[in-house]
Amino acid sequence: MKAISDKLFYFVKILTLIVITVMTLSAFLQVIFRYVLEYPLIWTEEIARFMFVWLTFLGSAAAIRTKNHIAMDLLVNKFPKKMQKSVNMLALVIFLGFCLLLIKQGIFLTATNMEQTSDALGIPMGFPYLAIPVGSALMAFFILEDMLNLYRKEAK
Numbered sequence: 001m002k003a004i005s006d007k008l009f010y011f012v013k014i015l016t017l018i019v020i021t022v023m024t025l026s027a028f029l030q031v032i033f034r035y036v037l038e039y040p041l042i043w044t045e046e047i048a049r050f051m052f053v054w055l056t057f058l059g060s061a062a063a064i065r066t067k068n069h070i071a072m073d074l075l076v077n078k079f080p081k082k083m084q085k086s087v088n089m090l091a092l093v094i095f096l097g098f099c100l101l102l103i104k105q106g107i108f109l110t111a112t113n114m115e116q117t118s119d120a121l122g123i124p125m126g127f128p129y130l131a132i133p134v135g136s137a138l139m140a141f142f143i144l145e146d147m148l149n150l151y152r153k154e155a156k
Contacts, residue, residue, distance in 0.1 A: 002145075005141070013062065019054050022047065026051065045120070054135075099140040103132075106132030106133030109126075111126065113125040
């Protein structure tokens with residue numbers, strides 16, 4: 001599973017880099033065209049906004065994989081050592097359940113909004129919403145990896 005997870009994480013990092021680059025270039029073009037050339041481009045703001053949504057979900061998945069997300073371990077550390085692993089596993093199960101809910105609702109939102117088009121770009125609004133189920137599925141995969149690693153540590 002580690003080999004698959006490593007490859008998937010590499011893909012997430014590359015995709016995140018592309019999204020950040022597109023978002024930055026879009027925002028830069030918006031500033032140049034609006035304030036220097038005094039001819040604003042209407043599509044740059046929309047691209048930057050859509051890329052920010054994708055960045056949020058891809059970044060969340062990457063943070064889970066690298067364990068850089070916010071963790072409330074102050075309370076967990078108050079438990080005895082043997083209970084800490086169980087509490088951590090419970091937290092991961094709850095987090096996984098939330099991700100599964102996001103996947104389900106994200107698929108619904110994506111499908112529902114495929115008929116609506118964006119104002120400036122004219123693309124189906126389902127594409128920006130697709131960040132929700134894709135990012136949540138990536139988060140769920142990395143949470144499952146964490147759960148498996150925690151289970152292996154408990155078994156020892």
